[in-house]
Amino acid sequence: MITTLAERWADTGISTGRLILAVLGNAGNTWVVRPRLTDAQKEEARRRRAEGATLAELARSYDVSMSTISRL
DSSP: OOOOTTSGGGOTTSHHHHHHHHHHHHTTOOOOOOOSSOHHHHHHHHHHHHTTOOHHHHHHHHTSOHHHHHTO
16 A cells, blocks of 8 residues: 555645644654753762752752652
8 A cells, every 4th residue: 555645644734634744743753851950960969968968958959859869
C-alpha cells in the first residue's frame, strides 16, 4: 500500500489532517528537563553539606526540594 500526501488524512484544510500531521511532525521531539541547579550551585551545595548544612537548609536556600539536594 502506497500512501501519498494527497490523501484525505493529510489534508491540512480539515481538523483531522492538521492533527495527524502535528502528531507525525512531533514524533521525533523529546522533552528535555533542565537542571534546577547550575554546576556551580551543585558544587557549593556539596561543600555546604560537607560543612554540616542540613538538606532542608540547602533546599530552602536554592528553592528546590530536599530530594534534589539529596541526589547530589
